[in-house]
Amino acid sequence: MRKPKLSKVVIAIAITKLLTSCGGTIPEESSSEAISSNKAFSVEEILEMVAAENDITRTLYTKGIVGAGKKQGLKFDEDWQDDEVEAGPLPALFLRGISSDIRKSSVPLGLYLGSDFPINASNKLEGKQAELFKKIKANQKPQFFYDESQKLHTAMFADMAMAAPCVNCHNDHKNTTKKDWKLGDVMGATTWQYPSDSLSYKEAIGVLNAYRNGTKAVYNAYLAEIANFKNSKKPNIGKLWPSKGFNLPTAEVFIDSVRKLTSYKSLEVLVKKGAPVASN
Numbered sequence: 001m002r003k004p005k006l007s008k009v010v011i012a013i014a015i016t017k018l019l020t021s022c023g024g025t026i027p028e029e030s031s032s033e034a035i036s037s038n039k040a041f042s043v044e045e046i047l048e049m050v051a052a053e054n055d056i057t058r059t060l061y062t063k064g065i066v067g068a069g070k071k072q073g074l075k076f077d078e079d080w081q082d083d084e085v086e087a088g089p090l091p092a093l094f095l096r097g098i099s100s101d102i103r104k105s106s107v108p109l110g111l112y113l114g115s116d117f118p119i120n121a122s123n124k125l126e127g128k129q130a131e132l133f134k135k136i137k138a139n140q141k142p143q144f145f146y147d148e149s150q151k152l153h154t155a156m157f158a159d160m161a162m163a164a165p166c167v168n169c170h171n172d173h174k175n176t177t178k179k180d181w182k183l184g185d186v187m188g189a190t191t192w193q194y195p196s197d198s199l200s201y202k203e204a205i206g207v208l209n210a211y212r213n214g215t216k217a218v219y220n221a222y223l224a225e226i227a228n229f230k231n232s233k234k235p236n237i238g239k240l241w242p243s244k245g246f247n248l249p250t251a252e253v254f255i256d257s258v259r260k261l262t263s264y265k266s267l268e269v270l271v272k273k274g275a276p277v278a279s280n
C-alpha cells in the first residue's frame, strides 16, 4: 500500500498536539469532531506504539542512568525505596513504577514485566502468556490475544538483553534462576492490556500521555530519594548525564531525550489515521 503523503501543516498540528499534551493534559478539543469520536486505531497498533516508547525509555534508563551511573558510584537497588537504602530503582522497578503510576491514572492501560526464568517468582509468566512467550523467544515477534477471563486485549513484546548491565546483574543476582543470560537474549516480555479493541485519537494520545507521565513520576521519585540522601554523596542534577561525570539529568532532560528518540515513530502512528490528512 502506498503511504499517504502528509502535508507539513498536518504534521505541525500533530506535533503541537503531542507537545501540548505531554504536560499531562489531554487536549480538550480535537480540531474536528470526527477525530475524537472515530475509533481510528486498533488496540494492537497503539500497544505496539507505547511498547516501542517503553523500549527506548528502558534502554535509555538502563544504559544512560544505571550503566553509566554505576561507573560514577551511584547505586541501584531493589529496595531503593526503603529509608535506609540510598539508591535508585533497578530497571525492572523503574518499569513497575511507571506501571503503578498508570494504574492510578484514568487510562485503563495495564503493564507488566515477566519471564520464564525470573529473579522474582511473582514475575513468572503463566498460562496463555507462558505459552505465547515460547513463540516470542523463538522469533521475537509480538503476540496478541484476547484474555477472556479478564476481558482484556493483551499484547506481549520481547524484552531483550540490550545492554551489559541486564545480563551481568541477572546472572550474578542471588535469587537468579538462570546464570547464563547473554546479550541479545529474550529475557522476558512486557505484557500490555487494554479493555477495548479500538481507540479514538484522543484515547491514543491518552495512552501515550499516561506512559510518559508514569516515566516522569518514577524518575522524579528517584530524584526525591536523592534529595533525602544522608550518607551518600549527591550527584549534580542538571543538564548532564552520568557519562560526563557525577551527574544526573533532571526529569525534564531525561524525558526530553526519550521524546526526541521516540516522537517521530509515535507521531507516524498517530498521524497516519488520527490527524485530518489533507487530500494532497
Ligand code: HEC
Pocket (backbone or CB within 6 Å): 058, 059, 062, 066, 076, 078, 090, 091, 092, 093, 113, 114, 115, 117, 118, 119, 120, 121, 123, 159, 160, 161, 162, 163, 165, 166, 167, 169, 170, 173, 187, 188, 189
Ligand atoms: C542492577 C540489577 C539489574 C539490572 C541492571 C537489570 N535487572 Fe532485570 N531485574 C533485576 C531484579 C532484582 C528483578 C526483580 C525485580 C522484582 O520484580 O522484584 C528484575 C526483573 C526483571 C524481569 C522480570 C522477571 C524477573 O527476573 O523477575 C525482566 C524480564 C528483566 N528484569 C529484564 C531485564 C533487562 C532486559 C534488563 C536490561 C534492560 C535488566 N533486567 C536490567 C535486576 C536487574
